[in-house]
Amino acid sequence: QVQLAESGGGLVQAGGSLRLSCVVSGRALIDFPRMGWFRQAPGKEHEFVAHISRMGERAEYADSVKGRFTISRDNDRNTVYLQMGSLKPEDTAVYYCAADFLGAPSRNVPDYEHWGQGTQVTVSS
Numbered sequence: 260q261v262q263l264a265e266s267g268g269g270l271v272q273a274g275g276s277l278r279l280s281c282v283v284s285g286r287a288l289i290d291f292p293r294m295g296w297f298r299q300a301p302g303k304e305h306e307f308v309a310h311i312s313r314m315g316e317r318a319e320y321a322d323s324v325k326g327r328f329t330i331s332r333d334n335d336r337n338t339v340y341l342q343m344g345s346l347k348p349e350d351t352a353v354y355y356c357a358a359d360f361l362g363a364p365s366r367n368v369p370d371y372e373h374w375g376q377g378t379q380v381t382v383s384s
Contacts, residue, residue: 260285261283261284261285261286261358261373262285262375263282263284263373263375264284264375265280265281265355265356265377265378266282266378267279267378268378268381269379269381270383271346271382275382276342276343276344276345276346277343278340278341279296279340279343279378280339281296281339281375283339283358288334288337288338289334291313291360292313292359292360292361292362292363293310293358293359293360293361293365293370293371294310294332294339294357294358294364295308295356295357295358295365295371296310296341296354296357297354297355297356298380299352299355299377300349300351303352305355306321307366307367308321308324308328309330310366311331311332311339312363312364314334317364318331319364321366323349324350327346328344330342339356341356343380346382347382348382348383348384349382350382351380351381351382352380353379354377354378354379355374355375355377356374357371357374358372358373359371359373360372
């Protein structure tokens with residue numbers, strides 16, 4: 260059974276940084292060509308944040324986080340990371356990692372079969 264476990268969230272002041280981790284178990288991370296991070300703010304739908312290719316050579320970002328966030332993956336450690344910098348109050352949300360066995364990285368929520376439970380990120384002004 261595939262499981263994804265996020266960690267690293269917390270409360271941070273605007274301008275600060277956090278690094279989120281997502282540990283994959285049940286299958287090797289390299290089996291997933293499609294890995295992404297999404298977020299959900301209160302009262303809003305899931306929003307694409309970033310995704311990364313199987314070997315980590317390509318990544319894409321939402322315009323709202325481009326230049327501030329970096330996604331990476333360590334297939335040997337079965338872990339995907341999201342380094343977040345220059346955080347803003349509007350980045351406050353529950354952050355989820357997501358995985359799928361099929362296809363190229365995607366910005367679309369329905370394209371991901373496996374999801375973690377999420378980790379809360381709160382940015383104070």
